[in-house]
Amino acid sequence: MTEFQIEVRVTPRRGILDPQGKAVGGALASLGFAGVSEARVGRLVTFHLRAASDEEARGQADAMCRQLLANPVTEDFDVRVQALAGSAP
Amino acid sequence: MTEFQIEVRVTPRRGILDPQGKAVGGALASLGFAGVSEARVGRLVTFHLRAASDEEARGQADAMCRQLLANPVTEDFDVRVQALAGSAP
Numbered sequence: 001m002t003e004f005q006i007e008v009r010v011t012p013r014r015g016i017l018d019p020q021g022k023a024v025g026g027a028l029a030s031l032g033f034a035g036v037s038e039a040r041v042g043r044l045v046t047f048h049l050r051a052a053s054d055e056e057a058r059g060q061a062d063a064m065c066r067q068l069l070a071n072p073v074t075e076d077f078d079v080r081v082q083a084l085a086g087s088a089p
Numbered sequence: 090m091t092e093f094q095i096e097v098r099v100t101p102r103r104g105i106l107d108p109q110g111k112a113v114g115g116a117l118a119s120l121g122f123a124g125v126s127e128a129r130v131g132r133l134v135t136f137h138l139r140a141a142s143d144e145e146a147r148g149q150a151d152a153m154c155r156q157l158l159a160n161p162v163t164e165d166f167d168v169r170v171q172a173l174a175g176s177a178p
Contacts, residue, residue, distance in 0.1 A: 001124075009133055024134060027157055033149060035090075035139035044098055044131040045113060050124035060122060068116055 001050045004057040007080040010070045011042035045069055048084065057081050090139045093146040096169040099159045100131035134158055137173065146170050 012018040018040050025039035051057035061079045070077040101107040107129050114128035140146035150168045159166040 011133065011135075021134075021136075024158070025136065028136075028153055031153075031156055033153055037137045039134070039136040042133040042135070044100065044133040045110075045128070046100075046131070047110075047114065047117075047128035048126045064117055064120075064122055067120055069113070 001052060002057075003084045004049050004051060004054070005082045005084050006047050006049050006057065006061045007082075008045040008061060008065055008069055009042060009078045009080075010045065010065070010075050011077075012040055013074055013076050016074050042075075043069075054081055054083065090141060091146075092173045093138050093140060093143070094171045094173050095136050095138050095146065095150045096171075097134040097150060097154055097158055098131060098167045098169075099134065099154070099164050100166075101129055102163055102165050105163050131164075132158075143170055143172065 012021065021040035024041055025036055028036045028039065049057050049060060051060060058079060058081050061081065065077040065079065066072060101110065110129035113130055114125055117125045117128065138146050138149060140149060147168060147170050150170065154166040154168065155161060
């Protein structure tokens with residue numbers, strides 16, 4: 001078993017209203033930051049996962065996203081898998 | 090002016106209690122996903138920013154983090170800057 005660092009990026013799907021992103025864009029403009037557009041706010045979920053292989057880790061993380069971490073109707077997710085240094089293969 | 094894609098990763102500072110991460114870890118275990126540890130939940134803020142240079146874009150984004158996007162007491166942030174393809178330098 002190897003320990004993997006999993007990073008899941010959950011982002012509002014393009015075309016879906018993102019009120020948090022809209023609020024951030026508005027607040028940045030109020031603070032005087034000009035030139036900001038397309039502000040969007042998503043979630044970044046990270047964890048360690050013990051798995052037999054990179055493929056198994058990715059498969060499990062994909063299943064976690066579909067079952068818990070992302071809303072499949074309104075959000076997209078992207079999984080990044082990296083073996084942790086010093087973990088036994 | 091060039092248009093940059095800015096990605097800000099805001100994460101709970103190490104050592105600070107992360108109730109959302111704890112909840113995610115517990116929920117994943119309840120769903121039968123074994124081998125998960127160190128779950129943490131942060132925010133991923135992305136936006137476009139018009140600026141004269143990469144350095145200016147990064148400086149502005151750092152200021153936005155300190156003023157609005159991150160809580161300097163409990164959170165760390167990491168800014169990534171990338172020039173958007175097709176934008177005039």
